[in-house]
Amino acid sequence: MRLLHLADLHLGVENYGRVDPASGLHSRLRDYLERLDEAIDIGLAEGVDAVLIAGDVYKNRTPNPTQQREFARRIHRLRAADLPVLILTGNHDVSPAAGRAHSIEIFDTLAVAGVTIADRPRTHVLQTRSGPLQVIALPWVTRHNLLTKEELRLASYLEVEIMLMERVERFLRQAAEDLDPALPAVLTVHGTIDGAMVGAERQILLGRDLVYPRGMVTLPNVDYVAMGHIHRHQSLGEHPPIVYPGSIERIDFGEEDEDKGCVIVDLAARGETRWRFHKLAARPFVTIAVDVRAAGDPLQRVLMAIERRALPGAVVRLKIEARAEQADLLPTEDIRRALDAAGAHMIAAVAVDVERSNRGRLAGAAADVLDGLTPRRALELYLRQKTPAPSEERLAALLAAADELLAEAGADPSPDG
Secondary structure (H helix, E strand, O other): OEEEEEOOOOEOOOOOOOEOOOOOOEHHHHHHHHHHHHHHHHHHHOOOOEEEEOOOOEOOOOOOHHHHHHHHHHHHHHHHOOOOEEEEOOOOOOOOOOOOOOOOHHHHHOOOOOEEEEOOOEEEEEEEOOEEEEEEEEOOOOHHHHOOHHHHHHOOHHHHHHHHHHHHHHHHHHHHHOOOOOOOEEEEEEOEEOOOOOOHHHHHOOOOOOEEOHHHHOOOOOOEEEEEOOOOOEEEEEOOEEEEOOOOOOOOHHHOOOOOEEEEEEOOOOOOOEEEEEEOOOOOEEEEEEEOOOOOOHHHHHHHHHHOOOOOOOEEEEEEEOOHHHHHHOOHHHHHHHHHHOOOOEEEEEEEEOOHHHOOOHHHOOHHHHOOOOHHHHHHHHHHOOOOOOOHHHHHHHHHHHHHHHHHHOOOOOOOO
């Protein structure tokens, strides 16, 4: 039996892009949808029997109708090919409040044939063209998933974590014992395994991780462990294979050097399962670091550094180390024109790093400079003068969060607002 294993689609991430006026779609949404289409193409070409999506379909718990429509179109394509699909709920899919619908619950509500929504710890049996497939599903664990209100009220935080781990372990052990050893079986988990190499997902984490020991998911009668939640592709064991496919598209510069992809799994008994990682054409993120403090024309050195890099379609950030007196010799407009000419999709930042002793602090700025600043711009200036200054990724994340708060408050971010 052959499977397509995906995770962490994160549809709706819209940093480092723009709205396409022709389609009305954000360019980054198109990136993620194209990667999903590419993964589906691979699965169909490989003749897979089923598709497992190990959590985090959307960026957050409240996807907009366009994001929902585009994801549903991809599910329809898989079902048109007669492929059963199991979707595990991840931390970005579920609401922290008990009783509120999660972002993919609509498929369950409409009872879409061949689509299984795994939002509770339980075992599912998928009917595939190659026979039944047993899937033990462990979605993102929330406290109200497994504990009663009385237990939550009376227990300390540490006691709650211990109870959660005990109940997860008990569920997994019993589920493995109940498997039919004559049928193929997979365990799928959205969470963190001890020893996994984490990455940029920590910056967008919704909820608190339970870290599962590797031995907890190494179960008898299980042929493959399909993980989700960690964005970096990795394998943590081979008997059975414990595999994170990673996310399908880069979120930010923290994932600049990571390959993005999906996994094709050939299930077999007695430790003979094999899997292959397929790299997807994720949008490149490129950092160009240039030190122009030595003698010579600083702008020319920056332009030469840009020429040496392959930038078509890339999200680019440029970091320039310069002496204070060189700053006026580095016109941002000229640098941005050079990046545009090199084919950059988006210029994330052109940052000139000069000696901090020569930088003015926001608190000492003249009143006429501060007059008319938007709240967002004032926050950006404040963050940039902090010591140590936040990274560009951290700055972008903080400003994005500020945008959401300002929008909720009805604040006008425009200069005249």
